[in-house]
Amino acid sequence: GENVEQHPSTLSVQEGDSAVIKCTYSDSASNYFPWYKQELGKRPQLIIDIRSNVGEKKDQRIAVTLNKTAKHFSLHITETQPEDSAVYFCAVESSNYQLIWGAGTKLIIKP
Amino acid sequence: ETGVTQTPRHLVMGMTNKKSLKCEQHLGHNAMYWYKQSAKKPLELMFVYNFKEQTENNSVPSRFSPECPNSSHLFLHLHTLQPEDSALYLCASSQGAGLRPNQPQHFGDGTRLSIL
Numbered sequence: 001g002e003n004v005e006q007h008p009s010t011l012s013v014q015e016g017d018s019a020v021i022k023c024t025y026s027d028s029a030s031n032y033f034p035w036y037k038q039e040l041g042k043r044p045q046l047i048i049d050i051r052s053n054v055g056e057k058k059d060q061r062i063a064v065t066l067n068k069t070a071k072h073f074s075l076h077i078t079e080t081q082p083e084d085s086a087v088y089f090c091a092v093e094s095s096n097y098q099l100i101w102g103a104g105t106k107l108i109i110k111p
Numbered sequence: 112e113t114g115v116t117q118t119p120r121h122l123v124m125g126m127t128n129k130k131s132l133k134c135e136q137h138l139g140h141n142a143m144y145w146y147k148q149s150a151k152k153p154l155e156l157m158f159v160y161n162f163k164e165q166t167e168n169n170s171v172p173s174r175f176s177p178e179c180p181n182s183s184h185l186f187l188h189l190h191t192l193q194p195e196d197s198a199l200y201l202c203a204s205s206q207g208a209g210l211r212p213n214q215p216q217h218f219g220d221g222t223r224l225s226i227l
Contacts, residue, residue, distance in 0.1 A: 009151070032213040043115075043201070043218040044154075051213060089154065098167065099216060101154040 002027045002094040006102030014110050019080055021105045023090035024072040032093035033066060033073045038104075039086045047088075048075070077107075085109045114138045117202050117219035124192065125227050132187040132222045134202030141206060143185040144216065145177060148199040160185060189224075197226045 003026040013019045023033075034049035050057045050064045050073065057064050061080075066073040077084055090102040115136045124130050136143065145157040159167035160179040174196075176188040185202055203216040 004153070034215055043220045045218070046215045049213075049215060093213065097214070098156065098159065103151065103153045 002030065002092055002100040004090065004092050004100050004102045006090050006105055008105060009103065010106045010108070012108040012110060013080055015080055015082065017080055019075075019077045019084070019107055021075045021088055021090070021107070022072060023074070023092070023102050024070075025092045025100075026071065027092070027094065028068070028071060029095055030092045033064070034091050034099070035064060035075050036089045036091065037086045038089065044089060080107075080109050082109050082111065114217050115202060115204055115219035117200075117222055119222055120220065121223045121225075123225045123227060124189070126192060126194075128192075129188070129190040131189065132200055132202075132224075134185040134187075134219055136183055136185075136202075136204040136217070136219075138204055138217060140204035140217070141182050142204060142214075143179060143182070144203040144205075145175075145185065145187050146201040146203065148201055148221070154201070158187075192224075192226045194226050197224055199223050 006023045011019055031052040035047050036044040037047045038044040048059050048062050048064050050066050052068055055066055061078045063076040085108055087104045087106050089104045091099040094100050118133045141162050143160045147155040147157055156169050157171045158177045163179050174191050178186040199221045201221045202219040205214040205216045
């Protein structure tokens, strides 16, 4: 079945700098790749997703890139702000349309 | 956002107790999910319901018993739980699971469960 690995597990960046989180997956047939943000004590929320027919998608300071050949996709956050501090989860849609989740990355924004 | 509501938010129970978690969605979705979230581990999918029918049971112990009376409500009945069952239990919904691709999931705030 699908296997998703997410790195790093913790990422600390200076406010204003960029943050990059990467996920790799195993099933080359996967076509949908969402990213969720979970703030402390709150629910996971979808922040951006990408489908396999595009290589990059951007929404203001957030972007996701997809490399289907290498089977990895990354979340990029530019000009980081304190409110970006959270745990970020990647997910991959499996062949039966279920989401397989990464273990999460705790992003810490240092003032 | 109040699309998916879970109650209670916190629950402390002994190993011999019986309790139930409740989830309700107001998004008109057809699929509902139960996840277990433990520290530093991926979200663990427990159960999936499509149009009230259970379509996934990921080897979950029988001490967890789901119930889906309609597409808007989902319950998780708990009995004789173990200390390792302490975790955050998240409910989610989507347009359809296993039927249509590329369907984002919408989560509730979860129930923080502690087993004494």
